[in-house]
Amino acid sequence: MSIPVQGPPSGRRQGLDLVPVTAEKGTKKEYTSDQEVRWCPGCGDYAILAAVQSFLPELGLKRENIVCISGIGCAARFPYYLNTYGMHSIHGRAPAIATGLATSRPDLSVWVMGGDGDFMSIGGNHLIHALRRNVNLKLLMFNNRIYGLTKGQYSPTSEVGKVTKSTPAGSVDTPFNPVSLALGAEATFVARTIDSDRKHLTSVLRAATEHRGAAFVEILQNCNIFNDGAFDLLKNPETRDTAVVRLEHGAPVRFGNDGEKGVRMTERGALEVVDVAEVGEDALLVHDVKHEEPALAFMLSRLGNVDDGVTPIGVFRAVDRPAYDDQVREQLEDAVRTAGPGDLAALLASGDTWTTN
Amino acid sequence: MAKEVQQRDRVIIRFAGDSGDGMQLTGDRFTSETAEFGNDISTLPDFPAEIRAPAGTLPGVSAFQLHFADHDVMTPGDAPDVLVAMNPAALKANVADLRVGGDLIVNTDEFTPRNLAKVGYAANPLEDDSLSSYQVHSIPLTSLTVKALEGYSITRKDAERAKNMFALGLLSWLYNRPTETTLAFLERKFAKAPELARSNVTAFNAGWNFGETTEAFTVRYEVKPAVMPPGLYRNITGNTALSYGLVAASVRSGLPLFLGSYPITPASDILHELAKHKRFGVRTFQAEDEIAGIGAALGAAFGGAIGVTTTSGPGVDLKSEAIGLAVTLELPLLICDIQRAGPSTGMPTKAEQSDLLLAMFGRHGEAPVPIIAPRSPSDCFDAAIEAVRIAVTYRTPVFLLSDAYLANGSEPWLVPDVDSLPELPVxxxxxxxxxxxxxxxxxxxxxxxxxxxxxxxxxxxxxxxxxxxxxxxxxxxxxxxxxxxxxxxxxxxxxxxxxxxxxxxIPPLEVDDPDGDADVLVLGWGSTYGPIGAACRIVRDEGGKVAQAHLRHLNPLPADTGDVLSRYRRVLIPEMNLGQLALLIRGKFLVDAISFTRVRGMPFKSDELADAIRDVIEAS
Incomplete structure (x- = not known):
């Protein structure tokens, strides 16, 4: 096959532009590889895999134009189970590898899968740079707040005081809030969802694919071996409605069993949880994923960082900014347009030359 | 006054000054004039890692040496025949290298008590007899330049800065160089500041005229053009040649070129050069770190591009894990290591060949990687194409081991016909x-x-x-x-x-053994080709017998390497490391090779290599 180096003429691209589509929608079965899945029985990764295998066919893309790249860790086994092109690479480096692929191949939909160790620890540098560059990648981070594949050490998202094999007296270091980190890195799309909530997970994935540029999705995922129940509060039907805030663009930020709680901005510019009955709905913060400044989304991401805090899920931010790879291609197109395609003989003979007879 | 003209078959000039004195530019221009004239040339820039060390100090000295001749030259030369010293620091750092009886041109304006004290001269060396072994030409270069530029509406600082052009004009007169390329260059360089262009041209002409009229110089020299194969030539540095080789490999294979790189001395110029060639579809990605540079290149290779990463030793250390991944993924990938003196930061602008074993073995597990090494600046072009050929044919990462000397050194290059370049069908x-x-x-x-x-x-x-x-x-x-x-x-x-x-x-190992009866073989790799060749020439001119072979492919070695080695009584391996190739050769062929090593960050001098060869011949 020939390699499609350039796309059609430039213009601001959207979502999956340039990735070839097919009239025949695929099936979950077609997106399931013939490899035996080797995660522990009961792992939250199974639910994410099933959701992705079901969701991808919906996009109507040619399956051969989807690539899944991962680093190292339990989550990083993901590509083996997806019947697309895939690469299981080295610890932390998947965003860098995917950047090279996405920058050179506009016709591919490139997905990066990893865990909290892969993305937040050894690969933290690559993640923040992929986000700030706004490379056209979908980055799914399975956050179970523990190291699974190395058998149960604390991770950079583990809560302070975490007792693990490597921290018998409890961890002392402050964890990353992945959504805050991504927003701080100027990511253009940032979302959070939960492994067991298929409907919400799928809706977030759909929003991520519609976004042109880097889309970072934190998926809270249960490790039933080393950190079981880490997100029970958010999943248990008894508690979830008061522990989770479901963010919706354009809607007031409300939660609770009957939407009786809400979030408003104080006079000092902080966010606080209030009783809607007391302050009235008009006083509530209206969620705006398109807000130019990431500050408001950042404050929302911190709501869970306090004792008895609440955890917002959904899309925090989705703003338009030209994608890195699109701009790189535009520079190549511009160079050809203004000076013509490269002429090797002319290049080699450039500069001061002389002729000997 | 018509001056005497003496013939020379070869001349070595070293321009030395402060980092801000424009010595690299001066050297470049003299090189260009000399290339235009038709001499063969080899150049060696030698500059500090510091961008601007404090003015007038020894660490701030920047130098450029060039060797030109009426015959083929193989090295930038050992001892300069002419040293241009723009200040006391440049004199102190370089005068010991000057050939006895050589010409020493000094800028007396800078020999102030303060500048002399800065570099530890108790007395002015121009005023005692410490320089009596040389032909000293004491010239107030700065004040002559400023005087020549009176009437131009430029600052005094700009006038003083033009002293390098005065010096270039003087040297151009002394060796009767054609001046058109320099004058055209100055017009180009200062196109946006016409007054600066005119003043620099005036400074250059003033230098030329000074030579013509002063009694400080009684002779001019003439170095006849060298006989070189006919064709179109240009001067080229190793880093430029390497970049062009990558572009050529992209054109000849029909695959897009993707460079993932993090800036590092002395490799950054390849990133700079390739970033200019977007018309060829070349994508350059300045990554967040060395690992991302190679990672992105590998990702691009997965997508069908020629993935390349450029770096130096410290970067290779960081890339090791990704190279191992490329070995097991069996994807084409090119790692260009422009070697510099190590370990750690070492001496970033100085050359060494000490990454051979790193390239060979520097990964966990059994992770073999082919290794190619260019032998001269222009050879970087062909070596890059060969490295890409092996990478895409065998679906493997490949190491290209250049070094700081090849990267910045230059020589005339017979521009190849594009149709004669290898096709790289994939x-x-x-x-x-x-x-x-x-x-x-x-x-x-x-x-x-x-x-x-x-x-x-x-x-x-x-x-x-x-x-x-x-x-x-x-x-x-x-x-x-x-x-x-x-x-x-x-x-x-x-x-x-x-x-x-x-x-x-890969081709068999070429052996240069003129009479076929030498007992001693000198085996080398990489940038030592020129110095070894020059040393062999010295020994042969005295009637000595010595053979030379130079490895381009270091892994795997040419199939006949063992046979070649077995034909000689002694094998001498000079390297700019502590014997890394020698270790491989001894281990692989059980040959009792003699290692000759120097790790000074500079190329071998041909005289010291000739001594080493004589010693082995006498002992064998």
Whole structure:
């Protein structure tokens, strides 16, 4: 096959532009590889895999134009189970590898899968740079707040005081809030969802694919071996409605069993949880994923960082900014347009030359 | 006054000054004039890592040496015949290298008590007899330049800065160089500041005229053009040649070039050069770190590009894990290591050949990587094409080991005809290559070509060939994850056999043994080619017998290497490390090779190599 180096003429691209589509929608079965899945029985990764295998066919893309790249860790086994092109690479480096692929191949939909160790620890540098560059990648981070594949050490998202094999007296270091980190890195799309909530997970994935540029999705995922129940509060039907805030663009930020709680901005510019009955709905913060400044989304991401805090899920931010790879291609197109395609003989003979007879 | 003209067959000039004095530019321009005139040339820039060390200090000295002749030259030369010293620091740092009786041109304006004290001169060396072994030409270069530029509406500082052009004009007169290229260059360089262009041209002409009229110089020299193969020439540095080689490989293979790189001395110029060539579809990615540079290149290679990363030793250290991944993924990838003096930061602008064993073995597990080394600045062009050829043919990462001397050194290059360059045909997999038990077709990413042992390169976007590759050991053929002990043994041996098999696909080792009866073979690799060749020439001119062979392919070695070595009583291996090739040769062939090593960050001097060769001949 020939390699499609350039796309059609430039213009601001959207979502999956340039990735070839097919009239025949695929099936979950077609997106399931013939490899035996080797995660522990009961792992939250199974639910994410099933959701992705079901969701991808919906996009109507040619399956051969989807690539899944991962680093190292339990989550990083993901590509083996997806019947697309895939690469299981080295610890932390998947965003860098995917950047090279996405920058050179506009016709591919490139997905990066990893865990909290892969993305937040050894690969933290690559993640923040992929986000700030706004490379056209979908980055799914399975956050179970523990190291699974190395058998149960604390991770950079583990809560302070975490007792693990490597921290018998409890961890002392402050964890990353992945959504805050991504927003701080100027990511253009940032979302959070939960492994067991298929409907919400799928809706977030759909929003991520519609976004042109880097889309970072934190998926809270249960490790039933080393950190079981880490997100029970958010999943248990008894508690979830008061522990989770479901963010919706354009809607007031409300939660609770009957939407009786809400979030408003104080006079000092902080966010606080209030009783809607007391302050009235008009006083509530209206969620705006398109807000130019990431500050408001950042404050929302911190709501869970306090004792008895609440955890917002959904899309925090989705703003338009030209994608890195699109701009790189535009520079190549511009160079050809203004000076013509490269002429090797002319290049080699450039500069001061002389002729000997 | 008509001055006497003396003939010289070769001359070595060194321009030395403060980092801000423009010595590299002066050297470049003299080189260009000399190339235009038709001499053969070899150049060696020698500058500090500091951008601007404090003015007038020893660490701030920047120098540029060039060797030109009426015959082919192989090195930038040992001892300069002429030293231009723009200040006391430049004099102090360089005068010991000047040939006895050589010409010493000093800028007396800078020899102030303060500047002398800065570098520890108790007395002004121009006023005692400490320089009596040289022909000293004491010239107030700065004040002559400023005087020549009176009437120009430029600052005094700009006038003083033009002193390098005065010096260039003087040297151009002394060696009767054509001046057109320099004058055209100044017009180009200062196109946006016409007054500066005019003043620099005036400074240059004033230098020329000063030579013509002053009594400080009674003779001019003439170095006749060298006889060189006919054709179109240009001067080229190693880093530029390497960049052009990569562009050429992209054009000849039809594959887009992707460079993932993090700036590092002395490799950054390749990134700068390739960033200019977007018209060729070249993508340059300045990564967040060395690991991302190679990672992105590998990702691009997965997508069908020629993936390249450029770096130096510290960067190679960081890239090791990704190189191991490329070995097991069996994807083409080029790692250009522009070696510099190590360990750690070492001496960033100085040359060394001390990464050979790093390239050879610097990864965990059995992870063989082919290694190619250019021998001269212009040879970086051909070496880059050859490295890409091996990478895409054998689906393997390849090391290209250049060094700081090749990177910045330059020489005339006979511009090749594009049609004469190697074609690099690449065939991607398009069809399934295996049948399942039920007879239905499937794709096995690790089903190898029986000749090259290369696996198929199946690009994302190819229907029916969806597959997964990764760092976990793969089953022979299917590429599925496998922890089977005997399969791992098979795969380790297959990867090694694939790299070893490249020996069938590279030329035999060329030996230069004029009479075929030498007892001593000098074996080298990389940038020592010139100094070794010059040393062999010295020894042969005295009637000594010595053979020279130079390795371009270091892994695998040419198939006949052992045979060649066995034909000589003694094998001498000069290296700018502590004997890394010697270790490989001794280990592989049980040859009692003699190692001759220097790690000063500078190329060998041909005289010291000639001494080493004589010693071995006498002892054998």
């Amino acid at each position: 065939v991607f997999a398009t069809e399934p290559n295996h049948a399942k038990a039920d007879g239905s077709p499937e794709f096995w990413p690790y089903l190898r070509d029986s000749t090259t042992l290369a696996r198929p390169w199946a690009l994302p976007g190819t229907p029916g060939l969806e597959h997964r590759i990764g760092g976990i050991e793969k089953a022979d053929g299917s590429g599925n994850i496998s922890y089977d002990p005997s399969n791992h043994d098979t795969m380790v041996r297959l990867r090694q056999a694939k790299v070893d098999g490249i020996a069938r696909d």
